[in-house]
Amino acid sequence: AQKITQTQPGMFVQEKEAVTLDCTYDTSDQSYGLFWYKQPSSGEMIFLIYQGSYDEQNATEGRYSLNFQKARKSANLVISASQLGDSAMYFCAMREPFDKIIFGKGTRLHILP
Amino acid sequence: GAGVSQSPSNKVTEKGKDVELRCDPISGHTALYWYRQSLGQGLEFLIYFQGNSAPDKSGLPSDRFSAERTGGSVSTLTIQRTQQEDSAVYLCASSLTRSSYGYTFGSGTRLTVV
Numbered sequence: 001a002q003k004i005t006q007t008q009p010g011m012f013v014q015e016k017e018a019v020t021l022d023c024t025y026d027t028s029d030q031s032y033g034l035f036w037y038k039q040p041s042s043g044e045m046i047f048l049i050y051q052g053s054y055d056e057q058n059a060t061e062g063r064y065s066l067n068f069q070k071a072r073k074s075a076n077l078v079i080s081a082s083q084l085g086d087s088a089m090y091f092c093a094m095r096e097p098f099d100k101i102i103f104g105k106g107t108r109l110h111i112l113p
Numbered sequence: 114g115a116g117v118s119q120s121p122s123n124k125v126t127e128k129g130k131d132v133e134l135r136c137d138p139i140s141g142h143t144a145l146y147w148y149r150q151s152l153g154q155g156l157e158f159l160i161y162f163q164g165n166s167a168p169d170k171s172g173l174p175s176d177r178f179s180a181e182r183t184g185g186s187v188s189t190l191t192i193q194r195t196q197q198e199d200s201a202v203y204l205c206a207s208s209l210t211r212s213s214y215g216y217t218f219g220s221g222t223r224l225t226v227v
Contacts, residue, residue, distance in 0.1 A: 045216075047217075100158050100169065100172075101146075101216065102158065103148075105154065105155040
């Protein structure tokens with residue numbers, strides 16, 4: 001069974017608008033970590049944000065925030081005031097205790113001028 | 114070094130030949146991971162090293178794939194008798210401990226099998 005599901009293969013968003021990238025996950029562990037990575041066309045993987053399963057507050061890093069809804073097993077990434085440089089592939093990922101990180105298939109985000 | 118270093122950055126090889134891909138993790142990082150990314154696809158886990166523990170090889174797609182990590186630092190991923198379906202970007206990442214969050218990725222090796 002797929003552990004990380006990203007249902008949006010591609011999205012087009014107007015510059016300066018906010019965008020939400022969807023991610024749902026599946027685990028039976030109580031302790032886990034959730035991540036978002038950005039991969040621009042250059043191919044590098046850039047760590048954006050992390051949310052621990054026991055963290056009470058949603059994680060935020062600058063323009064990025066993670067909308068964590070534990071009961072729904074949802075970890076959506078919200079980018080406020082999108083910029084042209086945000087155009088990239090975005091991967092949601094999860095790590096169970098003492099294990100490797102498993103990635104979703106990604107969402108390709110296009111920011112339109 | 115300051116980041117995870119992978120070499121070569123690009124490799125073109127003939128079908129049936131063996132290739133070796135190298136990863137030099139961040140100094141002091143005890144955990145090292147290999148992933149494969151086919152064109153336009155997500156990251157596929159291959160293998161995971163943690164300190165002196167036996168590696169997690171559960172993601173290796175066939176016995177043509179193997180990896181080693183010498184002295185708890187540099188890792189080599191070897192693909193024997195390469196096939197066209199092996200063409201992909203091979204990404205290496207390292208982290209401080211296996212319980213820490215977030216990896217630092219290298220820039221990858223783009224392998225093309227012709």
